[in-house]
Amino acid sequence: MSAAKKIKLDVEQEKMPMELADSCETSSSPIFQKEIQCMLHGFGDVAEPLEETAVMVHKIVHAKMCDIIMMVSATAQNRGSKSIGIEDVIYLLTPDKSKLNRYLNHLKFKDMKGKFTDEPGHEDLVLNDIQETFDKSYKRIRICRKFLQCIKPKENLNEMFNSGANDPVRLKRLARAEFQTRDMNTNEYLLFSECRSVTFAKKPMKFYNWFEEVLLQVEVQPSHFGWESLEFLAHDLVAEIVDAALLVKNDQERNCKPYEPDNTLLQTATHGMPKKQKTSLTCSHIREAFRRLNYFRPITF
Numbered sequence: 001m002s003a004a005k006k007i008k009l010d011v012e013q014e015k016m017p018m019e020l021a022d023s024c025e026t027s028s029s030p031i032f033q034k035e036i037q038c039m040l041h042g043f044g045d046v047a048e049p050l051e052e053t054a055v056m057v058h059k060i061v062h063a064k065m066c067d068i069i070m071m072v073s074a075t076a077q078n079r080g081s082k083s084i085g086i087e088d089v090i091y092l093l094t095p096d097k098s099k100l101n102r103y104l105n106h107l108k109f110k111d112m113k114g115k116f117t118d119e120p121g122h123e124d125l126v127l128n129d130i131q132e133t134f135d136k137s138y139k140r141i142r143i144c145r146k147f148l149q150c151i152k153p154k155e156n157l158n159e160m161f162n163s164g165a166n167d168p169v170r171l172k173r174l175a176r177a178e179f180q181t182r183d184m185n186t187n188e189y190l191l192f193s194e195c196r197s198v199t200f201a202k203k204p205m206k207f208y209n210w211f212e213e214v215l216l217q218v219e220v221q222p223s224h225f226g227w228e229s230l231e232f233l234a235h236d237l238v239a240e241i242v243d244a245a246l247l248v249k250n251d252q253e254r255n256c257k258p259y260e261p262d263n264t265l266l267q268t269a270t271h272g273m274p275k276k277q278k279t280s281l282t283c284s285h286i287r288e289a290f291r292r293l294n295y296f297r298p299i300t301f
Contacts, residue, residue: 030058031210035198036238042195043242044176046280047188056286061237066214068092068233072226073218084226086140087147089233094151099236101160101167104144106232108161111138140225173239176246200231207231244289245281252285 030036033054040049040057072088079087086107093100141161148157177196181189200207204227208215211230215221222230 030055031206032200033058035200035203036061038195038198039235039238040242040281041192042177042198043173043239044180044246045242046278047191048280050280050282052283053281053286056283057238057241060241060286060290061234062210064237065230065234066211069211069214069222069230070218072222073220076220081220083223084220085223086143086225086229088226089229090144090147091151098167098169102170102236103229103232104141104161105167105170107140107144108138110228111140143225169243173243200234201228204231207234240293241286241289242281244293245285248285248288248292249279249281 033051036058037049037051037054040054041047045053069084072084072092075088075091076084081088089103090100093103144161145157148155148160181192184192207230208227
């Protein structure tokens, strides 16, 4: 990184919220910087996101995930559990119905993937057979149903588990990804597809080392399902930051857009829409996105 970029990054960090800056001082080095750069592109940023932007997102995700680990550990301790599990994450996400639906959909996918890859003769299974044996063989979903029946006895669980496909946040992300790929060539699309597949779950030991310090401060440690859930929350947190940062970027570009004379409109009508040069997300976009997310959703973010 050049000296100019380092100076710029230092200035950006000084303007961050006080509680985040304090957390960043003790956080680990950006060991997931390359992965987060890929995630930024996969969620809507340019093909080569700025390094300082990835570093800031890395620090935000680390700080917020440390808070989440402390909260779910306290929840697990209060319910008398020896480890952080799916139940504690569900309790954390209860105020945010959209994120809870995405989490349940993620668990359903994990169970379905395990059933198809682990059981012999899985190629003979059909969807009806899966639906009939859903509650009997799907460990993660079975845990979810049992816990949700305790905390939400009047809730329609079938509707809750089937609403993930219609989640508005998920649909907006898919629509943005489809729009983003319209003008891509083969190589650009292959790169985009690889970035879309990058998650924290592919490097579990690296993910564990990322939070080694905070794990020494909690009495209850995550179980296998707990680590899977934390990996999902971290990945979804990056997506939320990019969602908000893109809105901030669009607002700024709309407010700073100069007046266009009528001949520009005529050119657009006769020669089609002019191709707009896409710009990278910057630290200022990330900082404002973080401020908005903390203001509007201080409980679950």
